Amino acid sequence: MACSCEQMFLFMNSLTTLATKHLTDIVNDAIRLQPSEHALVIFDTVAPLTRIITDGYRGALPNGEFLDFDSVTPEEVIQKMRSLNEGDLVVLVQSMNFRLNEFRIRIELFARGLKTVEHVHLARIQEPQFPVYIEALAYEKAFYHEKGHGLKKRLDTCSKIVVNCPGTTLTYDTGMEPTKLNIGDYTEMKNVGGTFPIGEVFTEAKDLTKVNGEAMIFGYANQDHYIQIVEPFKVIVKDGILTAPDAPQDFKDILDRIREDEEVIVREFGLGLNRAMGKDKIVYDITAFERQHGMHLSLGAKHAIYAKPGLHRKKGRYHVDVFVDIEKIQIDDEVVYRDGEFHV
Incomplete structure (x- = not known):
């Protein structure tokens, strides 16, 4: 059992390392986030893959702000997003889809000129598929x-x-x-x-x-x-x-x-x-x-x-x-x- 747990830890750690690499490329080369621009990562912890992707962003965005969606009220999430400046980045790491009543997240973010990266439906992806999903994040x-x-x-x-x-x-x-x-x-x-x-x-x-x-x-x-x-x-x-x-x-x-x-x-x-x-x-x-x-x-x-x-x-x-x-x-x-x- 100890060996199995150790192997699982090494497997998840290797996925986090790979995710950090690919997400860093996305942030720098695709989104082109500038040093003067702020990054807010909103995440949940329901699905195992959301935790891996969130940890990947912690490596890719060492100065980013991280907000657990389920630990705050919808009003606090909306207020936090509305406090950002044009050109800032919002990352959404979602086991399924975040719901904020009538607030349409993507439309609101783009209307405010905020850069946006979404990961959705991560709960649908099974553990043997984690490496496929993470490799698919490579920005070729x-x-x-x-x-x-x-x-x-x-x-x-x-x-x-x-x-x-x-x-x-x-x-x-x-x-x-x-x-x-x-x-x-x-x-x-x-x-x-x-x-x-x-x-x-x-x-x-x-x-x-x-x-x-x-x-x-x-x-x-x-x-x-x-x-x-x-x-x-x-x-x-x-x-x-x-x-x-x-x-x-x-x-x-x-x-x-x-x-x-x-x-x-x-x-x-x-x-x-x-x-x-x-x-x-x-x-x-x-x-x-x-x-x-x-x-x-x-x-x-x-x-x-x-x-x-x-x-x-x-x-x-x-x-x-x-x-x-x-x-x-x-x-x-x-x-x-x-x-x-x-x-x-």
Whole structure:
């Protein structure tokens, strides 16, 4: 037992050391916190991973202020955040999501010009997945910037995308909406920060009805928002609407639930750049795993970024992410993904 406890201590200590390294890079190279700017870390201690990440920030922010969310009143939390100056940093380390009645934390922080880093749903991540999550926090600046901006340049000007999976082809016979980047480059953005881990490029078809064909799906978020990895199954897309007659029953149940309110529309076209996560390197939380190195789609009418005729940004109910078992992606005449790597 003593040996087991010692091994556990060494394991957790090594994770904290690695977290400190990656979080230091995030604070210095992505967020670019200046010596004159203050850092406030708000945390809870419910999930073991929140404690590791919080300790990582203690190393990354030796002059930071740390506030245990559960040890104070909501009013005290709000007052503390409102005492900060523009350009200061707020870090939220959350077992799930902090709730402050009607106070919308992210909106309020950005409205005040505060830099923000969020870690959410850490209670969903199981102990064997801790190293995957922490490695996913690595800020691969050169890689993210090269691949992210390279993909954006091609997606913003393309007229056709072809996605090949084993035995299937999915075609976007349309241009794409302006591509958004989540790569830690905030130089031209109003708000600095967001939810970490990062590493994503996303857009959607300008004409959603011009998405047709078939694809293979290896994973999806189940009805409890946990990642489910399965034997790849085929989905069929016709005029932008997805069906899945060969899917596992729980995925069919998800589609049925969507259909009760809206069509199963294929919306987001997402390319994940985070090489720490993939089909064989998972974390259960969808918010993190969405950045996995590969491709994902969203199903349902909801999308917070892109509005379409008849699809108001705030009126759709469902945004269900599914992960595509890709072999090749071609944008116009250029192959941008093959052999498990992006080539731009």
